[in-house]
Amino acid sequence: MAFDMLRGLRQPANQLPVDHPLLSRLSPLMLITGDTVRRFGWKQDHLAESLGRSGSLEVRLARGPREIWRAQRLRYRVFYQEMSAKPDVIARMFRRDADRYDAACDHLLVIDHAARGRFGGLKPKVVGTYRLMREGSALRLGGFYTQSEFDLSGMIERHRGMRFLELGRSCVLKPYRTKKTVELLWHGIWAYVRHHRIDAMFGCASFDGTDPNALALPLSFLHHHARAEGEWSATARPERHVAMDRLPIEQVDAKAALKLLPPLIKGYLRLGARFGSGAVVDKQFGTTDVLVIVPVSAIDRRYLDYLGDEGQRYAA
Template sequence: MALDPVNRASEPARQFPAGNPLLSRFSPLMLITGGAMRRFGNIPGEAAPLSGTLGRAGSLEVRLARGPREIWRAQRLRYRVFYQEMSAKPDVVSRMFRRDADRFDGACDHLLVIDHAARGRFGGIKPKVVGTYRLMRQSAATRLGGFYTQGEFDLGPMIARHPDQRFLELGRSCVLKPYRTKKTVELLWHGIWAYLRHHRIDAMFGCASFDGTDPDALALPLSFLHHHARSEGDWSAAARPERYVGMDRLPAGMVDAKLALKQMPPLIKGYLRLGARFGTGAVIDRQFGTTDVLVILPVAAIDRRYVEYYGDEGQRYAA
C-alpha cells in the first residue's frame, strides 16, 4: 500500500533581498527548521517529549527524528518522492539543496521509518530513512500562528467547537518506493498511535491528495467522498472560499461506489477504512499538481478493529 503526500509545501518561492547572498540566507539550519527554531523544554500541561523506539518489524524501526540531521534526512526523502518521482515543481532553493522544507518543519515532530539493514553506496550497512510523517500538535501551531492546513481549509470554526480537545495535524507523508508495503505502512500507523496515546490527542486532520488538477477528471471519487464520507455537524469544515472547488461533480445516484473506491489513492482508502470523514470542497495545488481534500478523524471515531489490531497500548510492533 503506497503512501501519498497528505500535506505538502504550497508556499510561493521566496524572494531574495538585494545584497544578501543566497547561501547565507538559506543555510542548512534554515532549511531544516524552516526558520522556526523549536524552543527546548516542556510546555506546561503537555507530556514530555516522546523518545526511544516506538516499534520494530525485522530491520525496520519507527521512531521520532532525533535532531536536525535526521530532520534533514526526512526532508531529503520528501524531495525525492514529491519532486523527483511525482509532479511537484521545486523552487530554486528546494532544487539547489534537494530538500523539501518549509517554515513549519521546526515546530513539528517528524516520524521516521528507518531500515537498519540498508546498504550504502559501497556495499556496507548504512541505516536509511525510508518513510516519514510530519506531526504538528495544536500547541505548536498556536505558537507559530496556525496549522499548515489552514492555508487551504478553514479549520477555525471546527476547532472552536471543540475547545477542550487536542488536535494533531498529519502531513508530509511519504515512503520510498521499494518500501511501499503493508509492513511499512503499519509501522507508520503504529508510531502515530503511540504518539496519539502519549500526547492524549483527541482528533487528527490533514490534507490528502489526488494526482492531477482537473476536478472533472476526478469527478467520481470526489463525488463519492462528498455524498458518502462528508464530515458534518460539529466536525464539519470547508475549503477556504477563495480556493474552494466543489466536490459534488456528480449526483449521488450516478456514483458507482465500487468504481469510485478503485480510483481512490491508497492513502485516502486507508483513511476511509480507519473511519475518517472529509471536508466540504477541494483545493487545487498547482505547484504540486494535485487536488487536495481535507481528512478529519476524531480518535473516538477510529474503527475499533484497528484499535484492537494495534493494541490499546500499541503492543503489536512493540520493540
Template sequence: MALHVSERSNALPARFSAGNPLLSRLAPMMLITGGAMRRYGLEAGESAPLSGSLGRLGSLEVRLARGPREIWRAQRLRYRVFYQEMSAKPDVVARMFRRDADRFDKACDHLLVIDHAAKGRFGGIKPKVVGTYRLMRQSAANRLGGFYTQSEFDLAPLLARHPGQRFLELGRSCVLQPYRNKRTVELLWSGIWAYLEHHRIDAMFGCASFDGTDPDALALPLSFLHHHARSQGEWSAEAHPEHLVGMDRLPAEMVDYKLALKQMPPLIKGYLRLGARFGSGAVIDRQFGTTDVLVVLPVSAIDRRYAQYYGGENSRYAA
C-alpha cells in the same frame, strides 16, 4: 491566525485506561510540571517529548527524528518522492538543497521509518529513512500562528466548536517506492497511535492528495467522498471560498461505490478504513500538482479493530 487552546483537566479520558499496556509503558513520561516544563519549553499540561523506539518489524523501526540531522533526512526523502518521482515543482532553494522544507518543520515532530538493513553505495550497511509523517500538535501551531492546513481549509469554526480538545495535524506523508507495502504503512500508524496516546490527542486532521489538478478527471472519487464520507455537524469544515473546488461533480445515484474506491489513493483509502470523514470542497495545489481534500478524524471515531491492533504491543514489535 492565532489559535486558542483551552486549559483541560489532567484526568485521562476513558480510552486511556490503566490497563492499556501502551499507556503503562509510557506513563512515567506523561505529565510534567515546573522545571521540567521550562527545560522542554512546554505549555501547561503538555507531555514530555516521546523518545525511544515506537515499534519494529524486522529491520524496520519507527520512531521520532532525533535532532536537525534526521529532520534533514526526512526532508530529503520528501524531495525525492514529491519532486523527483511525482509532479511537484521545486523553487530555487528546494532545487539547490534537494530538500522539501518549510517554516512549519521546526514546530513539528517528524515520524520516521528507518531500515537498519539498508545498504550504502559501497555495499556496507547504512540505515536509511524510508518513510516519514509530519506531526504538528495544536500547542505548536499556536506558537507558530496556525496550522499548515489552514492555508487551504477554514479550520477556525471546527476548532472553536471543540475548545477543550487537542488536535493533531498529519501531513507530508511519504514512503520510498520499494517500501510502499502493508508492513511500512502499519508501522507508521503504530507510531502515530503511540504518539496519540502519549500526547492525549482527541482528533486529527490534514490534507490528503489526489495526483493531478483536473477535478473533472477525479469526478468519481471526489463525488464519492462528498456524498458518502463528508464530515458534518460539529466536525464539518470546508475549503476557503477563494480556493474551493466543488466535489459533488456527479449526482449520488451515479456514483459507483466499488469503482470509486479503486480510484482512491492508498492513503485516502486507509483513512476511510480508519473511520475518517472529509471536508467540503477540494483545493487545487499547483505547486505539488495535486487536488487536496481535508481529512477529519476524531480519535473516538476510529474503528475499534484498528485501535486495538495499532495500540497492541505485539503488533509493533515483531520479527
C-alpha cells in the same frame, strides 16, 4: 531572478535586506539547526527511544536536525523527483522539501537498518515519514499548515479543550510501499496519540492531478458518502474552494470510486475518517487536496484491535 537570488548567497546574511526573496526561501532551511530549533521551541519528545520494529524496519521520532534533514530529503525525492511537484530554485539547489512549519513539528520516521550505502556497508536509511504538529506549535506560527487551504476555525471552536494533531507530508520510498511500512507509521502515530492524549487528527490528503473533472467520481464519492457533518464539518477556504459534488449521488458507482482512491485516502477511510466540504487544487505539488478529519473516538474498533489498544503489534 534565479541568478540574482544565487548571487545573494555570496553576501553575508546580515547585509541582505529583510524582504530579500532569498531570505524568505532560505529561512525554512536555516531553521533546522540545533541552536535555532531549540530557540524556536522544538525539543526531543519524551517518547520511548523506539516506537516499534518489524525486521530491519524501525519507527521512531527524529532525534535532531540531521534526521529532520533526512526526512526533507526523502520528501523531495518522492514529491519532486517521483511525483509532479515543481521545485523552486532553492528547493532544487538543496534537494530538500522544507517549509517554515518543519522546525515546530515532530517528524515520525521509518528507518531501514539493513540498508546499504554506496560502498556496500550498512547505512541506515529513512524510508518513510509523517510530519506531526500539535496545537501549541501551530499557535506559535499563527495556525496549522492545513489552514492555508481549509477553514478549520469553526471545527476547532466547537471542540474547545480538545487536543488536535495535524498529520502531513506523509511519504514512503517506492520500494518500501508495503503494508508493513504503512502499518509501522500508523503504529508510531497511535503511540504518539496515546502519549499526548490527542482527541482528533486532521490533515490534507492528495489526489495526483490538478483537473477536478478528471477526479469527478472519487471526489463525488467522498462528498456523498464520507463527508464530515455537524460538529466536525469544515470547508475549503472560499478563495480556493473547488466543488466535490461533481456528480449526483445516483451516478456515483461506489465500487468504481473506491478503486480510484489513493492508498492513503483508502487507509483513512478504513480508519473511520470523514472528509471536509470542497477540495483545493495545489498547483505547486500538482495535486488536488481534500481535508481528512479523524476524531479518535470514531476510529474503527477493528483497527484498534488489530494494532492492540496499547499499540503492541509492532512493539520494540
